[in-house]
Amino acid sequence: MEKYNFVSNSEQETIDLGDKFAKDLKVGDIVAFYGDLGTGKTEFIKGICNYFNVSDIVTSPTFTIINHYVGTLNSKQLDIFHLDLYRIKNLDELQGIGFSDCIYDANSIKLIEWADKSGNILKENANYSVEIIQNDVEENNRTINITKL
Numbered sequence: 300m301e302k303y304n305f306v307s308n309s310e311q312e313t314i315d316l317g318d319k320f321a322k323d324l325k326v327g328d329i330v331a332f333y334g335d336l337g338t339g340k341t342e343f344i345k346g347i348c349n350y351f352n353v354s355d356i357v358t359s360p361t362f363t364i365i366n367h368y369v370g371t372l373n374s375k376q377l378d379i380f381h382l383d384l385y386r387i388k389n390l391d392e393l394q395g396i397g398f399s400d401c402i403y404d405a406n407s408i409k410l411i412e413w414a415d416k417s418g419n420i421l422k423e424n425a426n427y428s429v430e431i432i433q434n435d436v437e438e439n440n441r442t443i444n445i446t447k448l
């Protein structure tokens with residue numbers, strides 16, 4: 300397990316970290332995001348999507364649960380699934396939205412906010428975890444812990 304710790308002091312710094320992180324991603328990878336509401340998970344994901352030339356608007360799929368973006372990698376089409384499990388109450392609900400079909404799809408990259416709502420599924424299957432923690436004192440300060448699993 301390799302761990303990397305970063306500090307971000309602005310929304311843009313978090314986006315830039317996401318953009319840099321994306322260089323290591325491979326088709327099929329799953330990235331599990333952890334951290335409270337408003338810490339910057341979606342901003343980090345915007346940076347990842349920017350790296351892959353996604354032109355769709357990237358927002359948390361809080362109600363739709365799954366967003367599908369199309370980007371490019373090495374001049375080929377790349378599918379990216381952006382999930383937000385915030386509203387998921389139990390594992391039955393997860394199966395109802397086609398969660399397994401989505402995360403075991405080998406031909407796309409999966410970015411999943413509130414990964415802890417999947418029980419152990421993402422702990423066991425994710426390739427990376429990205430945890431974002433907000434600093435209580437400085438409003439725009441974030442600690443971002445990235446682990447290659």
Ligand SMILES: Nc1ncnc2c1ncn2[C@@H]1O[C@H](COP(=O)(O)OP(=O)(O)O)[C@@H](O)[C@H]1O
Nearest residue numbers: 307308309310313336337338339340341342439
């Ligand atoms: N260092 C920072 N990194 C990321 N977002 C920040 C930072 N400082 C302030 N913000 C603000 O925090 C909010 C993060 O929102 P968002 O990425 O949607 O959170 P999440 O997806 O974790 O719920 C944005 O309004 C952003 O402008």
Ligand SMILES: [Mg+2]
Nearest residue numbers: 340341359412
């Ligand atoms: Mg979000």
